[in-house]
Amino acid sequence: MNIRETLSRIIARAAAEVAGGACIPDVMIDTPRVKAYGDYASNIALSLAKTLRRPPMEIANDIVSAIGSQPVITKIEVKPPGFINIFVRDASAAAGLAAILKQGALFGRSGKLTGKRAIVEFVSANPTGPLHIGHARNAAVGDCIARALERAGCSVWREYYYNDGGVQMTRLGESLKARYLLIFLKDIEFPEDGYHGDYIGEIAAQLHAEVKDSWKDKSITEFSDYAKDWIVKLIDADMIAMGINFDAKFNEGDLYTDGRVDAVISELRGRGKVYDSEGALWLRTTSDGDEKDRVLIKSDATKTYLAPDIAYHADKYSRGYDLVINLLGADHHNYVIRLRAAMRALDFDPEKLNCIIYQLVTVKRGGEVVKFGKRAGDYITLHEMISELGQDAVRFFFNMRRSDSHMVFDWDLAKEHSVKNPVYSIQYAHARCCSIERKAAELGIMFAGAGACDYSLLTAHEEQELIRSLAEFPRIVELAGTTFEPHHYTTYLRTIAEQFNAYFTAGNVTEEMRVILPGNPALSQARLALILATRVVLRNALDALGISAPEKM
RNA sequence: GCGCCCGUAGCUCAGCUGGAUAGAGCAGCGGACUUCUAAUCCGCAGGCCGCAGGUUCGAAUCCUGCCGGGCGCGCCA
Numbered sequence: 001m002n003i004r005e006t007l008s009r010i011i012a013r014a015a016a017e018v019a020g021g022a023c024i025p026d027v028m029i030d031t032p033r034v035k036a037y038g039d040y041a042s043n044i045a046l047s048l049a050k051t052l053r054r055p056p057m058e059i060a061n062d063i064v065s066a067i068g069s070q071p072v073i074t075k076i077e078v079k080p081p082g083f084i085n086i087f088v089r090d091a092s093a094a095a096g097l098a099a100i101l102k103q104g105a106l107f108g109r110s111g112k113l114t115g116k117r118a119i120v121e122f123v124s125a126n127p128t129g130p131l132h133i134g135h136a137r138n139a140a141v142g143d144c145i146a147r148a149l150e151r152a153g154c155s156v157w158r159e160y161y162y163n164d165g166g167v168q169m170t171r172l173g174e175s176l177k178a179r180y181l182l183i184f185l186k187d188i189e190f191p192e193d194g195y196h197g198d199y200i201g202e203i204a205a206q207l208h209a210e211v212k213d214s215w216k217d218k219s220i221t222e223f224s225d226y227a228k229d230w231i232v233k234l235i236d237a238d239m240i241a242m243g244i245n246f247d248a249k250f251n252e253g254d255l256y257t258d259g260r261v262d263a264v265i266s267e268l269r270g271r272g273k274v275y276d277s278e279g280a281l282w283l284r285t286t287s288d289g290d291e292k293d294r295v296l297i298k299s300d301a302t303k304t305y306l307a308p309d310i311a312y313h314a315d316k317y318s319r320g321y322d323l324v325i326n327l328l329g330a331d332h333h334n335y336v337i338r339l340r341a342a343m344r345a346l347d348f349d350p351e352k353l354n355c356i357i358y359q360l361v362t363v364k365r366g367g368e369v370v371k372f373g374k375r376a377g378d379y380i381t382l383h384e385m386i387s388e389l390g391q392d393a394v395r396f397f398f399n400m401r402r403s404d405s406h407m408v409f410d411w412d413l414a415k416e417h418s419v420k421n422p423v424y425s426i427q428y429a430h431a432r433c434c435s436i437e438r439k440a441a442e443l444g445i446m447f448a449g450a451g452a453c454d455y456s457l458l459t460a461h462e463e464q465e466l467i468r469s470l471a472e473f474p475r476i477v478e479l480a481g482t483t484f485e486p487h488h489y490t491t492y493l494r495t496i497a498e499q500f501n502a503y504f505t506a507g508n509v510t511e512e513m514r515v516i517l518p519g520n521p522a523l524s525q526a527r528l529a530l531i532l533a534t535r536v537v538l539r540n541a542l543d544a545l546g547i548s549a550p551e552k553m
Numbered sequence: 554g555c556g557c558c559c560g561u562a563g564c565u566c567a568g569c570u571g572g573a574u575a576g577a578g579c580a581g582c583g584g585a586c587u588u589c590u591a592a593u594c595c596g597c598a599g600g601c602c603g604c605a606g607g608u609u610c611g612a613a614u615c616c617u618g619c620c621g622g623g624c625g626c627g628c629c630a
Contacts, residue, residue: 034574043572046610056610081610083573126630168630280628291556291626298628305630330624333557359558360624364565401566406559406623413565413579419592420579428592436589472569479569491567494577498594505594508586516589531589553592 002096002471003088004029006072007040011084014066015044018059022051031468038077038085039093039468045082056082090464094455094526096471100533101450108540110478114153118323119316120146123239124161127231128168130199131238131382133361133409134329139382140398141358142327143244144486144545151544152481154323158245161312163252163305164228171195173224179204180223184213203230234383241386242394243546255311261303264311264346265296273345283310288341290334310342317348325484326355333357356484358403365411389414392547396423399545400490422494426538427550429497432504433535434551440516440528447528457526460513462503466530469496470537477544486545493541500534 008027015024025047032041045060052059060078067076075087100107122142125135146156175194179201182188194200207215207226215222239246255261265281268274274283279299283306286293296307316324328335336355344350363370363380370380385394393414400422401407419425440447458467473492480488507514515527539549 028572030569030572032573033576037573041573046572049610079573081573128630163630166630278628282628289556295628300628302628304628330558332625332630334625336557357558362623404558405566408565410565410579417592421592422578424592425578428590432590432593439589475569483570487567488569491569491577494567498577501593502595504589505586505591508588508591508593509595514589553590 002099002474003072003093004040004471004475007042007086007088010067010070010073011042011044011063014063015048017066018062019048019052022048024048031472032085037079037083038075039088040086042084042086043082045078045084049082060084090459091456093464093471094458094467094530097455097467097529097533098450098453100470100536101529104536105540105543107536108151108473108477108544110152110474110481112152112478112482113149116154116322117157117320118146118149118154118325119157119159119319119321120149120325120327121159121161121316122146122327123235123244124327125235126163126168127228127235128172129195129197129231130234133363133380133382133385136242136382136385136394137358137361137398137403137407138327138329139239139242139244140395141356141403141486143242144395144399144489145325145327145356145484147544147546148477148480148484148486148489149323149325151477154481157247157321160246160249161252162249163308164232165253169224169228170220172227173220173222175200176203176207176227177218177220177223180207180215183208199231199234200227203227206230238382238386241391242382243391250312252308252312255308255315260311260315261308264314265307267314268296268310268342268345271345271347283338283342283345285338285341288337288344290337290341294338306338306342309339310346313339313343313353314346314348317343317346317352322352324353326353328355328357330357330359354484356403359406361407361409363409363411369408392427393421393423395545395547396490399486402485402487422490422497423547424553425501426493426497426542427548428553429500429504430535430538430542430549431551431553433500433531433538436504436515436531437528437535440524443516443518445516445518445521445524445528447532448525450529453526453529454522455526455529457523458530460506462499462506462513463527463530466496466499466503466534469499470533473537473541476541480544489541489544493538496534496538496541500538 008029012024012027015027025044027042027044029040029042032038045056045063048059049056057078057080060082064076064078064084072088072092073086074089077085079085120142123135123139125131146158149156171191171194174191178188178190178194183204203226265274268283274281274296280295281297282293283296284293294306295304297303313324339355340350340353343353397409397414413421417424458464476488476492480486515524515531517524542549
């Protein structure tokens with residue numbers, strides 16, 4: 001149990017005593033920016049004021065006297081309008097380091113979502129073309145949400161939903177066939193609404209290299225199958241390059257062949273949630289705030305994409321997940337209401353469905369702004385990003401922002417191998433921790449163990465700051481996991497790296513600030529513990545994002 | 554026109570779900586270091602938190618209305 005938990009228990013107990021029978025809110029402990037307001041502070045008296053109908057200052061004072069004296073607390077005071085400010089003994093804060101070292105890779109894991117099961121559906125691009133930068137954001141955020149959930153104790157299933165049928169595949173086949181024939185014939189018309197990307201040309205070239213002119217009279221289906229296989233391989237390779245491992249790929253077509261699309265439609269019909277109009281079958285979504293009801297079966301008797309998608313989500317629900325998470329680009333945001341309405345219509349709890357909408361990405365490269373989706377066929381591919389920037393930078397940069405933000409992706413910065421690039425400065429900090437450990441070993445100083453340190457020796461300002469930040473890690477894990485916001489990890493990592501680097505440099509400026517002081521074994525041990533704990537936290541946080549933590553750079 | 558998202562330092566963004574004196578990184582200026590990895594650090598400067606109301610002990614955060622930008626408004630996916 002860390003200090004924060006200890007304190008919040010102490011306060012909760014005292015507050016319960018003061019409140020008598022009244023129910024008390026969750027004790028929130030925050031860390032005031034201003035040092036004079038203590039190491040930790042609670043606003044519980046302020047929030048109790050209303051229910052108890054008493055002045056907050058009075059309540060705060062009562063709580064403080066109910067707390068009495070506690071070994072971890074050196075000073076506790078009440079400040080207007082009713083804050084309780086707590087000062088903690090350095091050693092008791094530093095002792096948290098022992099816990100970090102003892103738990104190692106497990107440090108920071110939260111039990112908040114233990115026993116819960118989540119399905120995270122992401123990427124889900126259809127095999128009609130290479131993955132682009134929008135998919136890259138989807139992939140990076142999606143996998144990191146999954147990881148954040150896992151760190152919070154949740155068991156996670158990663159799934160990719162795709163559709164390799166229908167008109168889009170016919171168009172793909174037609175496009176390839178046209179490009180293929182153009183290699184050795186003239187006057188071939190390119191289909192009006194075909195796919196114009198360069199990749200079609202590449203596929204055509206490869207196909208022609210393999211079969212020469214012999215496919216001249218092959219059917220569109222054969223061309224679309226060829227193109228699909230090619231693209232699926234691309235997508236799979238991209239996912240491997242991103243370090244993403246899907247537990248399953250789910251094909252929309254299966255929902256038709258095994259009759260589940262029809263089944264879910266008759267289910268909706270039985271429940272009176274759909275109606276016939278103008279020769280089509282409509283789902284009532286306006287009841288959930290949609291601007292209009294949506295068609296499930298068109299007047300030509302074919303189904304819209306919504307129909308199988310409802311069947312798919314019904315399937316997810318029936319698999320018993322507590323959390324059904326989808327990652328959708330902002331251009332599909334209006335889709336959320338429909339899905340939600342459909343789930344409600346089927347009596348599934350719509351609260352379990354969490355659609356994470358990420359905004360579209362703008363890329364700044366070479367001082368120029370490249371707006372995504374400007375022209376068809378002219379976009380930055382995920383493959384290009386990974387091969388030029390690397391998986392670590394791609395993951396980090398997409399998770400630097402909330403998914404709500406209309407982010408600008410600074411390509412040149414992501415590519416830069418310098419301190420300006422946050423990924424590198426963080427990884428560098430980790431490598432430095434490792435380097436100190438190596439240096440110590442060279443000098444014959446071995447770490448004696450977390451239990452053998454006198455943490456009260458860590459009194460320097462830089463040390464205290466770092467220790468306090470390290471102790472915050474479990475909260476970050478919990479926050480990121482419960483809010484599905486992995487960007488908290490990147491913000492946190494930056495502050496740790498910054499504080500560590502400041503500490504390290506202090507040692508370069510002042511001899512006494514060095515970690516390894518051969519003349520002072522006790523202090524060296526305590527500082528080594530701090531370095532090793534920093535390393536643990538950096539590594540765990542990087543791992544939560546799927547980013548490597550190099551020992552040497 | 555309607556719906557969703559955004560608006561915080563010159564730029565890119567955080568702000569832990571309503572807390573105390575608004576935070577970081579770039580860029581700018583000035584400094585430190587022949588190190589435990591300079592792929593570093595310290596200091597300075599820079600703000601009507603888009604605007605106007607409201608809610609309350611307390612608002613960048615919640616509500617309403619404007620203004621500006623992005624996205625979406627098909628029996629397409």
